[in-house]
Amino acid sequence: MNSLEFYLVLSATIFTIGLIGFIIRRDLIVMLMCLEIMFNAVNIAFASFSYYNGNLAGQVFILFSIGVAACEAAVGLAIVLALVRNTGINHSDEITFLRG
Amino acid sequence: MSPLLIENVFLIYFFVSLSLLSLAVVASKNIIRSAFFLLIFLLHVAALFLFLNAEFLMVIQIIVYVGGVLVLFIFAIMVMNLKEELKHRRFIKFGLVGVLTGVVFFIGLYIFLKETKESGNFLTNASVENFGKLLFSYYLLPFEILSVVLLIALVGGLAIAKKLPKEDR
Numbered sequence: 674m675n676s677l678e679f680y681l682v683l684s685a686t687i688f689t690i691g692l693i694g695f696i697i698r699r700d701l702i703v704m705l706m707c708l709e710i711m712f713n714a715v716n717i718a719f720a721s722f723s724y725y726n727g728n729l730a731g732q733v734f735i736l737f738s739i740g741v742a743a744c745e746a747a748v749g750l751a752i753v754l755a756l757v758r759n760t761g762i763n764h765s766d767e768i769t770f771l772r773g
Numbered sequence: 774m775s776p777l778l779i780e781n782v783f784l785i786y787f788f789v790s791l792s793l794l795s796l797a798v799v800a801s802k803n804i805i806r807s808a809f810f811l812l813i814f815l816l817h818v819a820a821l822f823l824f825l826n827a828e829f830l831m832v833i834q835i836i837v838y839v840g841g842v843l844v845l846f847i848f849a850i851m852v853m854n855l856k857e858e859l860k861h862r863r864f865i866k867f868g869l870v871g872v873l874t875g876v877v878f879f880i881g882l883y884i885f886l887k888e889t890k891e892s893g894n895f896l897t898n899a900s901v902e903n904f905g906k907l908l909f910s911y912y913l914l915p916f917e918i919l920s921v922v923l924l925i926a927l928v929g930g931l932a933i934a935k936k937l938p939k940e941d942r
Contacts, residue, residue: 676784678889680825683788685886687795689879694799696871697864702804702850706811709842710795713818716834724825727894729903733912735830739837740919744926746842750849751934757853759937766865 680721688714699764701753705746712742783824791817802863804855808846815839826899 691710698704716735723731757763794814801807819834865871908916 675889675891677891678886679784679788681886681889682883683791685879685882686788686792689875689882690792690795690799692878693872693875694795696874697868698799699863699865700804702846702853703798703807706798706807706846709811709838710798710814713815713838716830717818717821720822720825720827720830723827724896724899725891727892727896729896729899729907730912732827732830732899732904733908735827736833736908737915737919739830739833740923743837743842744922746845747926747930748933750845751930754849754853754934755937757855763853763855 677721677725681718684714684718684721686714687711687717699766701756701763701765702750704765705749705753708749709742709746712738712745780824787817787821791821800863802861804850805847808843808850811846812839812843815843826896828899829901829904 688711691707691714694707694710695704698707716738719731719735719738723729723735753763756768762768791814794810794817797810798807798814801810815834815838819831819839822828822831822834
């Protein structure tokens with residue numbers, strides 16, 4: 674296993690753990706944390722491609738990715754905060770207002 | 774010990790610790806404890822950036838993620854003042870299906886990147902100066918768009934989290 678493959682397998686492992694956590698956890702805040710884990714896995718893949726191809730563009734994309742992740746965390750936490758304040762629900766499987 | 778052996782030891786350490794920390798974030802019972810596992814996880818990712826010649830991104834990772842996003846998470850947990858139920862169920866009812874989806878996804882991803890080849894030319898000109906030159910010349914327009922996105926997220930977050938009047942609840 675060469676080094677690039679190592680980093681990509683590491684990134685895939687962390688992304689999978691984040692994906693599983695996002696699907697199976699009930700708490701909305703922990704779901705948002707799993708999103709952050711997935712963002713970080715993608716950032717590791719970007720950085721390793723940037724290093725092993727000798728191209729600096731991957732690092733610039735990591736900067737954009739971090740900025741978008743910060744926006745996503747702010748808006749997601751605002752939505753969760755509004756939900757908890759107005760309905761008292763903080764679990765994802767209790768949001769059933771749209772069920773007929 | 775040769776440098777290659779030391780590097781391999783460090784990489785294996787990072788693999789094990791990053792996997793265990795992300796599993797701990799997913800599986801821990803207390804939300805605030807999971808936030809602190811996320812903190813250690815983000816610091817490990819920042820250290821991993823150093824292996825890949827990305828010093829500037831290490832600093833950005835620590836400032837933005839640990840100093841911004843994680844503090845936001847912890848503040849949100851404190852503001853919400855969640856009452857922990859006695860029998861707090863952590864996972865959804867059909868959690869096994871989610872695990873199965875993840876395993877199938879990982880197998881597909883692993884088959885895709887099984888025999889990756891390296892191109893041979895490594896990143897040697899990685900410095901903050903070159904990074905800034907690239908960011909402010911070729912990637913100037915995405916940078917400006919990112920600033921607009923940040924502004925919209927700021928205004929939108931304030932508008933969503935604002936307290937509703939009594940009759941609208």
